[in-house]
Amino acid sequence: MTSDLQTLFNTALCFEKPERLTNVTSWHGHIPFAMAAVGWLKPRTLVELGTHRGDSYCAFCQTVKASATDCACYAVDTWEGDPQAGLYGPEIYDELQAWHNPRYGDFSTLLKMRFDDAVSRFENGSVDLLHIDGLHTCEAVKHDFETWLPKMSPRGVVLFHDTQVFGRDFGVWKFWEEIKAAYPYLEFFHSHGLGVLGVGDALPEEVAALFQADGEDAIRVRRFFSGLGEIISQGREVTDADRKRLSRVLDSETPVFRPESPKISVIIPAYNHEQYIREAVYSVLGQSVTDFELIIVDDGSQDHTGEIIRAIEDPRIQYYHQENQGAHNTINRGIGLARGEYVSILNSDDAYDPRRFEIFLEALEQDDSLSAVFSRTECVDGEGGFLRYETGPENPDENAILLSLLADNFLISTSNLFCRNDVFKIINGFSNLRYAHDYDFFLKLCYRFKVRIIDKSLFKYRIHSTNTIRENEAETDFEVGLILAVFFMNCDLRRLFPADDMYRAMAAFLKTLDRRHTDRMILTLMFFGERFGIRGDAFFEVLTEDRENPFRQGCVDFFRTWLNMWQNAQEVWQKWEKTDKKLAEVSADAKRWWQESRDAWQKWEKTDKKLAEASADAKKWWQESQDAWQKWEKTNTRLIETDKKLAEASGDAKKWWQESQSAWQKWEETNTRLIKTDEKLTEANERFAEAEKQIEALMNSASFRIGNAVTWPARKIVQKGDRKS
Structure with a gap:
């Protein structure tokens, strides 16, 4: 195939x-x-x-x-x-x-x-x-x-x-x-x-x-x-x-994974995480490096965790079920089953980045003196939503990693562990601690071996309501105090705090004791251990096995009291914050109201000024309107008189109009007659002109000239007679 x-x-x-x-x-x-x-x-x-x-x-x-x-x-x-x-x-x-x-x-x-x-x-x-x-x-x-x-x-x-x-x-x-x-x-x-x-x-x-x-x-x-x-x-x-x-x-010549001797053994301790186990398993199966075995140890889950795991098909998965024994025992069982050169642990509610194995292997195989690598942590909520990054010290050397770890478990979880398999034989696995077994292992690992932090976020740590560490914070504080006390009793302080000035070393040591108010417990164990010649490991064995031990009970009661006080203080603080927030809101509202009131007052002043100006203008306008009214009355009186005259004139005009209409009609009649007369005169003139032409023709005729010559003496005689008379 x-x-x-x-x-x-x-x-x-x-x-x-x-x-x-x-x-x-x-x-x-x-x-x-x-x-x-x-x-x-x-x-x-x-x-x-x-x-x-x-x-x-x-x-x-x-x-x-x-x-x-x-x-x-x-x-x-x-x-x-x-x-x-x-x-x-x-x-x-x-x-x-x-x-x-x-x-x-x-x-x-x-x-x-x-x-x-x-x-x-x-x-x-x-x-x-x-x-x-x-x-x-x-x-x-x-x-x-x-x-x-x-x-x-x-x-x-x-x-x-x-x-x-x-x-x-x-x-x-x-x-x-x-x-x-x-x-x-x-x-x-x-x-x-x-x-x-x-x-x-x-x-x-x-x-x-x-x-x-x-x-x-x-x-x-x-x-x-x-x-x-x-x-x-x-x-x-x-x-x-x-x-x-x-x-x-x-290439079939290149094995995908080696069942008998895988490069990496991945251990998932699973317990009641049906909501998250799929993502955890698939984040391993989706790694860019394929040569691994996946050992899943179900620590007696009461939900569907086991069913979900068994339904995932992959030849690299090994599934084991056991009665509930706690996370540290479950992890130790997985370590006992691990055949890989390297071991990686993943809690069943966390998830890996796809290149985590690839990046870690590159670091470890380039440096044989390196025993373990960690990464930065991305914290997410129960739904996978981003919360924050846990980064720890920047560019730390080995000693800085350990000192930072003493002050705070910035490595967060066993899900951040990737180390050579032989480390577990030297440290002897995880201690019998329910809540802080990871922190105890990290301190031992970082103290005894060379480790490195990869400056990338390569796993997601899920923070939700059912995290084991949230079960009993007083017991968690006790375990942290016990871990620190035993660590200080067993370690070489001069190696841990290599300061030329002892007092600087003491100041650094003091900072490490500021952990969950465990300083009293740590000093008590160290003091009595020194006075009675009891080693830290002996204290550790007794106090982890005997839960009824009076010193353990006293410490747990002290932490519980302190936690109650702290929780009460937190509640008071939260109430104060809410009150302060409300006061701030009220203050903001008051400030806004004052600002709005001041703006309104300024607007009112401007408006009042305009109203005053408008009032003066109105008074002036009223006076002018009174004068105008009087002038209007006088004008109106004259207009009424004029109207009367116009009415009279209108009557005369009507009479004149009628007369003019009558005259016009008469004129039209006269004009018609004149036109006719003119036409007759024209005809008469035409006849007269015709007669003149005839007379002129007659006078110019030969007969008229002869007659005129014949009658000339007679006319002269007549003319003289007329002068005499």
Whole structure:
């Protein structure tokens, strides 16, 4: 099967650098598998439910285009966000559309709608590859799967992201545990987890081969793709050296792990952590180093912890169940079973970073004098939410680590321990302490051996209501005091405080005693041990075995009293803080009210000034209006008189109008007659002119001139006669 995997992966389209990598990095580690899946499946229709910035979807599209696959791709999303991913505006969709359309728009479509609204666009049996990455509650994922399942083809494969996210209201893992029992599947543990489910009954040969990988082959597949995913997450291209290194992962000559002599033995002491055990186990199985055995010792859990562990399939897991014996005995049993060169312990409510083993091994194998390594700690709450980082001293040498550890257990938990196996034989395992066995072991380890702190946070320490250390703080304080007293009685103070000035050493020593008010207990044990010649180990044996010992009872009672006082003080302080907060709020309200009152007073003063000015203007206006009224009255009187005259004039005008109308009519009649007369005169003139022409013609005629000559003497005689008369 391994040779088949080598052939399968060497021809896969999974070594290309993705064209689109945004600041949403949660899917980057799975992009190589997405590309390989497209190459193997050659889908005709690909659908992604929940696209956001589009890193995963564009990787699908990039491979479809590069392989010239005849595939229609669809991204379905409202691009509004949700309570888990966060809400966002239209700029996310606009940016993706502008990037996507020029590259893949000829075969890919962004459907801006809800998943349920999009499902009717696809025929039953038409979708070959479906990626479900929307709202991640169990109910939402189940609904999306069942709604789209009829659309899946006989070659259909479904991808579920975030199968390894267990906190808050993420529930993909819960649905995945349910549904994977019904279909062929493969799960990747890196990059928040990816579940690959074969829902079709006619899967391509390459995909079927992938689902048939189990045992070591499944580990090889996961390691191959997690290694590629790490390269992509770093934003770099896959080099020839990377390909050779990853090819060795698939090489059957190279063992994934050595059952008889593993490199690392991982011990998980488990007790009543059904809520967290999955994350703890998968954080080990998802390590970049695969050569380990995982020894899980169930310390008599009363919940479903054991059932959950037994349901996880991996050849490296060894599960043991015992009656409840306490954490220190459970860990010691695991150490007794450990066959690895190195030992790592993980409490069943904590989780590892995927590269923890890789980084620690590199440090230990480069320095043979180094016996143990620790990391910084990320503290999370019961739901996996970030609380704070526990860092401890910066750049500490060995002595600084020990001195800091005396002042405070900054290493936090046995989950932070990674050491060579032979260390346990020298220290003789964990002491018979219920609460502080880790602190006791750390002090012995750091005092006797060379240790180093890796300046990275490589494990998550979970703080929740059922942490064992919260059971009995008085007993915890007693154990811490006993540990410190015995340590000081047994250790070489000159080695621990190598100061030339003894008084400086004493000052440093004084600081280490300021631990949970254990200074009285420590000094009492040291004083009596010195006076009576009793070694610290003898005190330790008696006081840990005999819980009724009067000194132990006295110390526990003292710590309980002090804790009660401290808790009361805390309650008083909290009440005071609440009161102070309310007073601060009242003070802030009063200050705001005073400020608002002052602003209002200033506004009132301005308004009053304006009102005064307006009042003076109004008085002036009233006087002017009175004068204007009087003038108006006079004017009105004149207007009335004028109106009367106008009325009279109007009567005269009416009479004149009537007369003028009558005159006009007469004028019209006269004018008509004049026109007619003018016409007659014109005719008469025309006749007169005609007569003149006739007369002139007559006078110019020969007969008229003759007659005029004949009658001339007679006319002269007549004229003379007229003059005489």
